[in-house]
Amino acid sequence: MARRLLIGVVGAGQASEKGARLAEKVGRRLAEAGAVLVCGGLGGVMEAACRGAVRAGGETIGLLPGPDPAAANDHVTLALPTGLGHARNVLIAQVSAALIAVDGEYGTLSEIAIGLKLGRPVVAIGSRWQVPGIRPVETAEEAVELALRLAEKRP
Structure with a gap:
């Protein structure tokens, strides 16, 4: 049985309207490609991306900061309560073959930095971050296509 790629989607806990639309498209595209979406849950x-994935018949994993799966x-x-708070960002980056960033602030930036440190490809839609290693794109479709291509090249 072939293993499915785990792709992390990271971004704002309170997304802009545009960010939520982009995230939902990212989730849908990941599901259509057969990838499993990983996020903070x-x-x-996170919610918009999961909604897009589930509506397209995909699977989503939420690595929750607290101890309650009902959150x-x-x-x-699949809700995995870590009880680790922001430290769960390390787990998101670790288990993901690539990361896609949409919107976001410091928590997202920490996931990006950890992902880059771990050698994960990081694709950012409309990136406002000037961080070496981030691959900027303009659309959800470009983000998913690039993230999947880069993830498949990883050893």
Whole structure:
């Protein structure tokens, strides 16, 4: 049985309207490609991406910061309560073959930095971050296509 790629989607816990639309498209595209979406399992970009994936028949993993699996958004198909707070960002980067960033602030930036440190490809839609190693794109479709291509090249 072939293993499915785990692709992390990171972003704002309170997404802008545009960010939520982009995240939902990213989730849908990942599901259509057969990838499993990994995120922090809460609201904003995480919820929108999970919603898109689930509506397209995909699977989603939420690595929750707290101890309660019921805290996951309604579109997480597998909730894993870590009890680690922001330290769960390391787990998201570690288990993901690539990361896609949508919107976000310091928590997202920490996931990006950890992902880059771990050698994970990081694709950012409309990136406002000037961080070496981030691959900027403009659309959800470009983000998913590039993230999948880069993830498949990893050893």
